[in-house]
Amino acid sequence: MKIRPDLIPETERNNLEVIQLTDETVPSSHIYMEAQIFTPDSQRLIIHRSAHPHGSDPKDPEHQFLICDLEDHCSLTPITTELGTTGPSISPDGEWLYYFVNETEPGGGRLTLKRVKMDGTERDTIYVLDHAIPDTDFRLSRPYPLSTISSDGKRIAISGFLGDGKTAGAPWGLLVFDIEKPSVRLIFHGPSWCNIHPQYTRQTGPVASHDIMIQENHGNTASLDGSVETLVSGQGADIHLIRDDGTALRDFPWGRDGNEFCQGHQCWQGQSDIAITSTSTRDPAERQLISGRAASHIGDEGINTPGGWRNDLSRSFDTPDFCHFATDINGTRLITDAGPIDAGGAVWLFDLPEEEEGALANARKVADPGSSWQKNTHIHPFLSPDGQSGFFNSDESGILQAYMVRGWS
Structure with a gap:
């Protein structure tokens, strides 16, 4: 393992620790x-x-x-x-x-x-x-x-x-x-x-x-x-x-209306019956995080599924740009990667709302991974079950490696 303070955002260098977990000449990944x-x-x-x-x-x-x-x-x-x-x-x-x-x-x-x-x-x-x-x-x-x-x-x-x-x-x-x-x-x-x-x-x-x-x-x-x-x-x-x-068979109320599209990344919010997906929208041009609860299957109606409940977790952000994400087992924290892609991406940590209709809160940038953001080098962050550590991939060294970030309270 290697300690990598250079991948910590400047504002967090007294608080967080980034560790490079792998260091082989062949690519390694989470x-x-x-x-x-x-x-x-x-x-x-x-x-x-x-x-x-x-x-x-x-x-x-x-x-x-x-x-x-x-x-x-x-x-x-x-x-x-x-x-x-x-x-x-x-x-x-x-x-x-x-x-x-x-x-x-x-x-x-x-x-x-x-x-x-x-x-x-x-x-x-x-x-x-x-x-x-x-x-x-x-x-x-x-x-x-x-x-x-x-x-x-x-x-x-x-x-x-x-x-x-x-x-x-x-x-x-x-x-x-x-x-x-x-x-x-x-x-x-x-x-x-x-x-x-x-x-x-x-x-x-x-x-x-x-x-x-x-x-x-x-x-x-x-x-x-x-x-x-x-x-x-x-x-x-x-x-x-x-x-x-x-x-x-049941349906989640996401995508398929010609404006909102499911990116193809989703996860459960801890041990609840609520799931979260990342979307791409044409108008406005954003990549949002939307929570939802499944409703009875009537077809492939997506966002227009009757009885489907949904909530825009990312609504408090101007032009959200989120892709891959995960929560802890209690459903209280969420970690995600975010653009801009051409700047190597970023890893952010949020508190999930206690109320179902709430939004993400306490935004904290926890890593600057320096990724090339190609399909075979995606950052793909996730949390330990207790939410105390985060994990991500990066090819910032020229070879894909696995990393960990920790130190938040």
């Missing part, structure tokens, strides 16, 4: 900011080497997941050695790392769900999907680089491509694996689900804990082998909520 990769005590997290903010190459022998132990001077310890590891999730009790091994190809191959104790012992294989998904004719390939685990630790979900490599317009879908009674099922599929961003709610109730937030990319196109050619088009993406048995 996992995507939506992922559940922290232990609940906020002391250990998963990062990866020979990787980028959106995943890794499944054929890269240099790629590994590492445990970063903040209590042990931010030490880094490899936790995987297999080729093709992807989709990490730490169990809610902090005992296990779940991950997938991708040996798939369109129409064939193998996807393996594994787990290992966070101390590196008791590595188990939970399920091997080397056949058609049960009750379907589909084989899964191109697994999404993000998985999501339920708040009770009993189920884990990951999405992927369902085409055979020969059929145009093939679907994508979301798989839910039962951990206690190893099995898997496909809960929905279709051609517009190439970028699902699945996120189980962090609510712990027996009913709510089955809800998964999902993203639908309307107007996307892909090659026969599932390589995405057009990520989204037309009125853009919209965000839904669904139970992990494929029922009770």
Whole structure:
């Protein structure tokens, strides 16, 4: 680790500390900011080497997941050695790392769900999907680089491509694996689900804990082998909520009116039933942070969804310019990156409102990351569960590395 005072805003240099966590000659990165990769005590997290903010190459022998132990001077310890590891999730009790091994190809191959104790012992294989998904004719390939685990630790979900490599317009879908009674099922599929961003709610109730937030990319196109050619088009993406048995589809009131578009980044506000998304609007030309609560599904109406509740968290800013963000587990703090992009970006910390209708407050710039802001160097900030530390990526050194900022009260 390296102490990096040069990345702290001048006004905060007596208060904050920025630490460069990685320093290899191969790119290193945090996992995507939506992922559940922290232990609940906020002391250990998963990062990866020979990787980028959106995943890794499944054929890269240099790629590994590492445990970063903040209590042990931010030490880094490899936790995987297999080729093709992807989709990490730490169990809610902090005992296990779940991950997938991708040996798939369109129409064939193998996807393996594994787990290992966070101390590196008791590595188990939970399920091997080397056949058609049960009750379907589909084989899964191109697994999404993000998985999501339920708040009770009993189920884990990951999405992927369902085409055979020969059929145009093939679907994508979301798989839910039962951990206690190893099995898997496909809960929905279709051609517009190439970028699902699945996120189980962090609510712990027996009913709510089955809800998964999902993203639908309307107007996307892909090659026969599932390589995405057009990520989204037309009125853009919209965000839904669904139970992990494929029922009770609901809609969040964001985007799809020709003026407001979902950027494709969203997260839960702590353990509540409120989610937050970042939008792009044409008039005014802004990138806002909007909270919302899902309503019954009637179509892909976005902002015009009947009964949908929403709140502009960023309304107190002149020309908001926010992209990627995350909250702490209590839903009291939010960290986000912000433009201007051509100035290397910035990392900001806010207090979330106690009242649902409130706005972000106590704005504090906590890092000047100096990022080139390319797709493979996105800043992607997130918080530790306790909200006491923030994490981000930067290629300010010329090589992508992972960083931490801390020191606020």
